[in-house]
Amino acid sequence: MTTTEPGPATAPSPGRARRSALSLRDLVSEALAGVLQRPARSALTALGTVLGVGSFIAVLGLTGTAASQIDGRFSELTATEVTVQDTGGTDSGHVPLAFPADADTRVGRLNGVTAAGVCWKVRLAAGQAVRSTPARGTGSTAQTSLIAASPGALRAAGPSLAQGRTFDPYHDSHRERVAVLGAATAARLGITTVETRPAVFIGDTAFTVIGIVDDLERKPELLMSVLVPRSTAEHLWGPPGDERAHMLIATELGAARQVADEAPTALRPEHPDYFRAVPPPDPKALRSAVGDDLGQLFLVLAGVCLVIGSVGIANTTLVAVMERTGEIGLRRALGARGVHITAQFLAESTALGLLGGLIGTSAGTLTVVLVSAVRQWTPVIDPLAVATAPALGLATGLLAGLYPAWRAARIPPAEALRR
Known part of the structure; x- marks a missing residue:
């Protein structure tokens, strides 16, 4: 702390104190x-x-x-995913399945599409379940969803296989009775390998298990399901019921919105109103x-x-x-x-x-x-x-x-x- 020293011109009076400064x-x-x-x-x-x-x-x-x-x-996965829902148009009661048989091929021709396929949940009759043995009341039983899927739907979901393979267009076109299981469903049924050609029974129908899926990039809920070819399911249980079919489309980055605009017309040029395409939301x-x-x-x-x-x-x-x-x-x-x-x-x-x-x-x-x-x-x-x-x-x-x-x-x- 310092004090200011006044000069001669500012000399304080005898009774005036000096002010300190800091x-x-x-x-x-x-x-x-x-x-x-x-x-x-x-x-x-x-x-x-x-x-x-x-x-x-x-x-x-x-x-x-x-x-x-x-x-x-989001850009890697969700921004490259498009879902096309089957609305059936105004006459949905007369068009139980609006997707044509070659829906995978039609949409696959669009620029930017890497894989596309149709799937829906099959509604089984009362008392039917997925079993590991033919006799009812014996073996392991899984209360699980049965999904009808085209080969393109599995490719679009991005499966990671633990065992075997997925079904292909040959299985679908010949109505082969084959199945692909999610890892969780396979564990509940006691199936750990496909080398012994195990089978699962849906109702009284046997399906050979050709693959076990360990993980999926999209639609992870399918891991809790049994997947069978689309044509096989349609032949055995008919077209979709209350839950209508939808198409899963995997696209290249940046092509999702364009594909969403073009997919309904590519599927049915005469009735694009039968479908509603859902593009991914804005990542920003x-x-x-x-x-x-x-x-x-x-x-x-x-x-x-x-x-x-x-x-x-x-x-x-x-x-x-x-x-x-x-x-x-x-x-x-x-x-x-x-x-x-x-x-x-x-x-x-x-x-x-x-x-x-x-x-x-x-x-x-x-x-x-x-x-x-x-x-x-x-x-x-x-x-x-x-x-x-x-x-x-x-x-x-x-x-x-x-x-x-x-x-x-x-x-x-x-x-x-x-x-």
């Missing part, structure tokens, strides 16, 4: 001395701000990174919705951490004011004004907030990078958030120190010296 250099020096005087306490005090600012950076970074990954996965809207939901959730947690950090700084600064009452009194006796005491304690709390902000920004950025490296993601961090995060810590420390600094400035010098 330079910026002295203010910074005093603040650093106050912070470093008790390093352990200062570190614990800044911890709340570190957590708050670190959470802020981590939340924004992980939200952006996760949203980017969701967008990419999905990413925005996911990002907003995650951001709102975790930003609340970051805000709570910042509040806790500001309360910790305020409490520690207030305790420091009480412990340093004698020091405050001595400074006031030597000429320090109330505004100087206020500035000193504000500078200390602001320094703690800025320190916590800097460490928190580094910790949050490192968290995003480490999580992305473990998950093999590409980290996405907003440079503006990284640049402004230390200022957020500084503001937290400044606000937290307002009340303690005001209390320190109001302590009477005489009372302070007596303590």
